[in-house]
Amino acid sequence: MPPPIEFAPHSAVILLSGGLDSATCLALALARGRDCRTISFDYGQRHRHELAAAAALSPGLGAAHHLVVPVGLGAIGGSALTDPGIAVPTAAARVGASPIPTTYVPARNLIFLALATAYAETAGASEIWIGANAVDYSGYPDCREPFLRAFERTAAIGTRAGIRPDGTAAIRVVAPLVHLSKAEIIRVGASLGVDFGLTRSCYDPQITADGKFFACGRCESCAIRRAGFLAAGIEDTTVYAPDLAHPQGAAHG
Amino acid sequence: MPPPIEFAPHSAVILLSGGLDSATCLALALARGRDCRTISFDYGQRHRHELAAAAALSPGLGAAHHLVVPVGLGAIGGSALTDPGIAVPTAAARVGASPIPTTYVPARNLIFLALATAYAETAGASEIWIGANAVDYSGYPDCREPFLRAFERTAAIGTRAGIRPDGTAAIRVVAPLVHLSKAEIIRVGASLGVDFGLTRSCYDPQITADGKFFACGRCESCAIRRAGFLAAGIEDTTVYAPDLAHPQGAAHG
Numbered sequence: 171m172p173p174p175i176e177f178a179p180h181s182a183v184i185l186l187s188g189g190l191d192s193a194t195c196l197a198l199a200l201a202r203g204r205d206c207r208t209i210s211f212d213y214g215q216r217h218r219h220e221l222a223a224a225a226a227l228s229p230g231l232g233a234a235h236h237l238v239v240p241v242g243l244g245a246i247g248g249s250a251l252t253d254p255g256i257a258v259p260t261a262a263a264r265v266g267a268s269p270i271p272t273t274y275v276p277a278r279n280l281i282f283l284a285l286a287t288a289y290a291e292t293a294g295a296s297e298i299w300i301g302a303n304a305v306d307y308s309g310y311p312d313c314r315e316p317f318l319r320a321f322e323r324t325a326a327i328g329t330r331a332g333i334r335p336d337g338t339a340a341i342r343v344v345a346p347l348v349h350l351s352k353a354e355i356i357r358v359g360a361s362l363g364v365d366f367g368l369t370r371s372c373y374d375p376q377i378t379a380d381g382k383f384f385a386c387g388r389c390e391s392c393a394i395r396r397a398g399f400l401a402a403g404i405e406d407t408t409v410y411a412p413d414l415a416h417p418q419g420a421a422h423g
Numbered sequence: 424m425p426p427p428i429e430f431a432p433h434s435a436v437i438l439l440s441g442g443l444d445s446a447t448c449l450a451l452a453l454a455r456g457r458d459c460r461t462i463s464f465d466y467g468q469r470h471r472h473e474l475a476a477a478a479a480l481s482p483g484l485g486a487a488h489h490l491v492v493p494v495g496l497g498a499i500g501g502s503a504l505t506d507p508g509i510a511v512p513t514a515a516a517r518v519g520a521s522p523i524p525t526t527y528v529p530a531r532n533l534i535f536l537a538l539a540t541a542y543a544e545t546a547g548a549s550e551i552w553i554g555a556n557a558v559d560y561s562g563y564p565d566c567r568e569p570f571l572r573a574f575e576r577t578a579a580i581g582t583r584a585g586i587r588p589d590g591t592a593a594i595r596v597v598a599p600l601v602h603l604s605k606a607e608i609i610r611v612g613a614s615l616g617v618d619f620g621l622t623r624s625c626y627d628p629q630i631t632a633d634g635k636f637f638a639c640g641r642c643e644s645c646a647i648r649r650a651g652f653l654a655a656g657i658e659d660t661t662v663y664a665p666d667l668a669h670p671q672g673a674a675h676g
Contacts, residue, residue, distance in 0.1 A: 239499065328570035
């Protein structure tokens with residue numbers, strides 16, 4: 171008979187995509203004394219450079235362990251981020267379009283949080299930290315607080331970890347960025363020493379034959395990132411594709 | 424801008440493990456007029472023979488399409504079903520043991536339902552059918568009705584499919600076997616023409632070099648299955664390992 175799982179009060183699983191938000195989320199968890207394990211997902215994403223970024227950011231920021239879990243979302247399809255047949259829209263093309271963009275991956279955070287729950291339960295972590303952000307990504311229903319709270323409850327009902335005697339979930343879902351703007355997230359990350367040059371947000375980058383990374387500067391993710399650095403008054407060290415060397419205009423061009 | 428998804432009222436995604444319960448669940452969905460797509464998960468399970476069974480059962484029973492999604496649960500570990508370092512317990516060894524067995528895969532149905540939700544949303548299916556069963560598998564918290572209802576709500580909050588104007592989830596979770604005993608499920612499946620000889624339940628089977636399948640007859644899953652056929656008064660066509668040719672005694676031997 172296996173011993174009961176001890177859920178360490180300061181142990182956390184951090185969802186790390188390799189982007190700016192999740193890197194800041196990890197830095198925050200570490201700053202708050204959490205013993206951190208990071209989890210990334212190899213889900214057939216178009217922006218696979220994020221996986222390399224996550225693998226570098228995890229130990230660089232101070233996580234104890236980094237896990238990559240393969241998930242075949244490409245088999246399911248339905249998103250510009252996993253289906254080569256669907257184009258990534260530019261920020262300009264998104265103006266006035268459907269409130270939920272084609273870069274929405276069906277049920278992505280539901281799937282990722284479910285896998286993080288399994289990892290937290292196995293590792294005895296009492297928290298899952300996610301860099302979900304409802305201000306700039308309001309079109310993604312799985313980035314909002316009501317979803318995250320509902321998920322926490324559902325996972326508690328459906329797992330061995332369960333619900334504590336005081337009625338709270340044994341594995342809490344912590345989303346410290348959910349009500350912050352991109353500029354605010356950048357300020358928090360900068361104050362914690364996150365090297366944003368290592369983070370990747372672009373949906374449609376150019377990678378040269380020798381592995382150099384250039385963000386497109388035109389997709390919605392690039393547009394939000396650039397505007398965030400401008401609003402935060404912090405230098406954007408992202409390397410954009412050469413033909414788009416002038417950040418201010420690119421989001422509109 | 425993509426057209427809004429139309430959720431077909433009679434279109435369903437069926438979780439098909441290759442076991443007796445999910446095969447009966449699929450047969451029920453078809454009998455009730457659903458246009459069925461099946462989904463199986465290649466999650467590094469010890470009982471991979473189930474995948475072959477699912478691939479045969481899906482078209483055999485009449486599903487329109489069968490999808491296999493890889494999920495790296497082996498990377499997460501924590502279960503006798505995905506971790507070769509944890510032994511599968513015999514039914515006898517389970518008597519008086521922890522209420523949650525080592526064959527529990529952390530958050531399995533949470534993960535599988537999350538992936539099925541993504542598939543249902545992409546395919547425009549309005550239902551997910553799952554053969555979860557709380558009578559014989561009461562040790563698995565993710566097989567119970569409260570979890571399934573909480574999941575349905577959470578998924579609705581977190582996906583594009585969302586909640587209908589009448590307050591119900593656009594994608595319903597249907598669990599027709601949740602309150603049935605194994606014997607009752609077997610009677611239902613038999614009445615619908617399910618060929619149970621094609622279904623696989625054993626956690627620890629022997630597969631011969633030429634691909635012949637023998638159920639162990641000793642694990643908890645075999646014990647419940649055997650007892651179910653006996654109670655239903657229906658012949659058990661499962662082929663058990665030769666040294667356990669006498670079903671009645673094996674669960675205790």
